[in-house]
Amino acid sequence: MRPIDKLTDEHRAELERLCGLCPDLAAIRDLARGFTDLVRTRGGDRLTTWLEQAEHSTIAEIRSFAKGLRPDWDTVRAGLTTSWNSGAVEGSVNRIKTLKRQMYAGPTPTCSADPSYSPINRPSAITETVPEPGQEDR
Numbered sequence: 001m002r003p004i005d006k007l008t009d010e011h012r013a014e015l016e017r018l019c020g021l022c023p024d025l026a027a028i029r030d031l032a033r034g035f036t037d038l039v040r041t042r043g044g045d046r047l048t049t050w051l052e053q054a055e056h057s058t059i060a061e062i063r064s065f066a067k068g069l070r071p072d073w074d075t076v077r078a079g080l081t082t083s084w085n086s087g088a089v090e091g092s093v094n095r096i097k098t099l100k101r102q103m104y105a106g107p108t109p110t111c112s113a114d115p116s117y118s119p120i121n122r123p124s125a126i127t128e129t130v131p132e133p134g135q136e137d138r
Helices: 009-021 023-041 044-055 060-079 087-104
Strands: none
Touching: 009 023, 023 044, 023 060, 044 060
16 A cells, blocks of 8 residues: 555545545555554554554454454564564575475466376377388378
8 A cells, every 4th residue: 555645646636535435445544554554664562553443443354354463463563563574584485385386286277278288298299100111102
């Protein structure tokens, strides 16, 4: 979500118009902007306030998201407070998993339109047989 100061005047006016037409959209915008601010500014100290607002929201999906944060409260708060992160490790794990999928996975739909195609049983590039010497048609 873009910060409000990064929106053009036209986009800001359109967003305000739409939020005026739909109070739920305004609530979603405010809560999303609040959570985005927590993430960008490492505002873990303000997480409790945001979570209480989200839990009392009229939007079921936001209430569900807030409820999902509760079981991992300490981890979520630490993630929004400290500068430590596991980004480098996660990046390496993702790269390794991608390589393993490429090496061990079967054919993917992007390989061929025919799902039975695989490099092991692919059709031969030679489609005709070569006659034995002396057996050529005359």
